[in-house]
Amino acid sequence: MLSKLFLVTALASAAFAASNCPSKRATPADLQHANFWFAFGDSYTARGFSTTGTIPAPGNPMGNPAYPGATGVGANWIDFDTVEFNKSLILTYDYAVGGATINGSLVAPTLKTRDFITQVNDFEGQVAKKPATAPWTSKNAMFSIWFGINDINNSYDKGGDRGAFSDTLINQYFNQVQRLYIRTFVPCVPPIYRTPHMLTKSQSTRDLQKSVMDGYNYRLAVRVHSWASQHPGVKAYIWDANVSFNDVLNDPKKYGFSNITSYGKKGDFWANNFHPSSQAHHIWAQDVATVLKDTVWL
Numbered sequence: 001m002l003s004k005l006f007l008v009t010a011l012a013s014a015a016f017a018a019s020n021c022p023s024k025r026a027t028p029a030d031l032q033h034a035n036f037w038f039a040f041g042d043s044y045t046a047r048g049f050s051t052t053g054t055i056p057a058p059g060n061p062m063g064n065p066a067y068p069g070a071t072g073v074g075a076n077w078i079d080f081d082t083v084e085f086n087k088s089l090i091l092t093y094d095y096a097v098g099g100a101t102i103n104g105s106l107v108a109p110t111l112k113t114r115d116f117i118t119q120v121n122d123f124e125g126q127v128a129k130k131p132a133t134a135p136w137t138s139k140n141a142m143f144s145i146w147f148g149i150n151d152i153n154n155s156y157d158k159g160g161d162r163g164a165f166s167d168t169l170i171n172q173y174f175n176q177v178q179r180l181y182i183r184t185f186v187p188c189v190p191p192i193y194r195t196p197h198m199l200t201k202s203q204s205t206r207d208l209q210k211s212v213m214d215g216y217n218y219r220l221a222v223r224v225h226s227w228a229s230q231h232p233g234v235k236a237y238i239w240d241a242n243v244s245f246n247d248v249l250n251d252p253k254k255y256g257f258s259n260i261t262s263y264g265k266k267g268d269f270w271a272n273n274f275h276p277s278s279q280a281h282h283i284w285a286q287d288v289a290t291v292l293k294d295t296v297w298l
């Protein structure tokens with residue numbers, strides 16, 4: 001029930017009001033009608049976007065690389081949401097990178113890569129100043145943040161007080177949210193203890209990972225709600241990735257899957273030993289669209 005996708009909306013704020021300089025460059029009319037989505041996360045969201053490559057624009061709403069991007073699994077949820085479940089023109093800047101953690105010094109990433117902090121730096125170095133090519137405002141921009149998968153996967157077995165460690169992770173997480181603040185959309189950690197990678201481990205190891213993951217998700221949900229209530233004008237939408245994944249994994253045939261333990265073949269839920277298939281991502285995209293149905297995006 002907790003930890004649905006969080007979409008937090010803060011309306012006018014000093015930082016945004018400060019950047020009202022008129023644009024010198026004429027912008028195409030359709031760009032003026034675009035809504036913006038800035039995404040941060042790991043491989044579950046990444047599509048290989050480069051800040052120095054082609055930028056999102058009408059007709060090419062995710063910029064680079066070409067759709068569906070370098071996801072490793074085919075089109076992912078944010079691909080589907082941007083071009084299929086969208087109910088407006090969405091220009092998606094996806095700063096997510098495979099293997100990423102919240103803070104790479106706190107939990108080493110699975111791959112040496114750009115953590116949440118660095119991804120927010122990427123955003124600040126690119127579109128935060130609202131160039132004419134990305135005329136976003138507090139009303140037409142959304143931030144999605146999906147972190148915790150690698151943080152938990154790479155630290156659940158370290159012993160000590162994992163709950164206290166989750167608090168540390170979430171504090172650092174919100175240090176970054178504070179830098180984005182207008183709208184933030186946060187899925188919780190899905191049941192990674194059910195990935196083929198974890199199925200090769202003992203039941204007690206999987207149980208341990210589940211309990212650490214649940215602790216993180218409960219804390220995240222509490223924190224997002226308190227954060228939203230402390231910021232007037234903030235609105236939170238939550239997608240419970242844990243429930244969505246478990247629903248499908250508990251009744252795979254209903255969702256068109258024939259196997260939830262093997263991977264990479266037609267009918268398999270998993271694309272590889274740690275990532276859901278594109279067919280599963282299509283379900284997540286639909287779930288996200290349901291959660292965000294009262295917004296301009298989906």
Ligand SMILES: *[C@@H]1O[C@H](CO)[C@@H](O)[C@H](O)[C@H]1NC(C)=O
Pocket residue numbers: 059060061082083084086087088089090
């Ligand atoms: C959805 O996105 C596609 C790709 O950018 C765009 O062509 C289409 O017009 C959008 N749909 C709506 C209803 O705006």
Ligand SMILES: *[C@@H]1O[C@H](CO)[C@@H](O)[C@H](O)[C@H]1NC(C)=O
Pocket residue numbers: 103104105106117172175
């Ligand atoms: C990242 O984690 C390290 C190690 O705990 C810490 O020293 C550093 O301050 C953190 N960075 C940020 C931006 O929170």
Ligand SMILES: *[C@@H]1O[C@H](CO)[C@@H](O)[C@H](O)[C@H]1NC(C)=O
Pocket residue numbers: 110153154155197273274
């Ligand atoms: C996390 O998942 C990846 C699979 O992508 C695996 O290679 C890695 O060893 C995992 N970390 C732990 C501690 O199990």
Ligand SMILES: *[C@@H]1O[C@H](CO)[C@@H](O)[C@H](O)[C@H]1NC(C)=O
Pocket residue numbers: 001002003213214215217218242243246
């Ligand atoms: C995640 O789903 C599992 C299985 O339904 C459940 O046991 C667990 O409590 C859920 N975790 C959270 C944080 O809601």
Ligand SMILES: *[C@@H]1O[C@H](CO)[C@@H](O)[C@H](O)[C@H]1NC(C)=O
Pocket residue numbers: 258259260261262
């Ligand atoms: C899933 O695939 C694996 C590997 O091919 C197989 O061992 C297992 O029996 C399959 N499960 C089902 C429910 O078909």
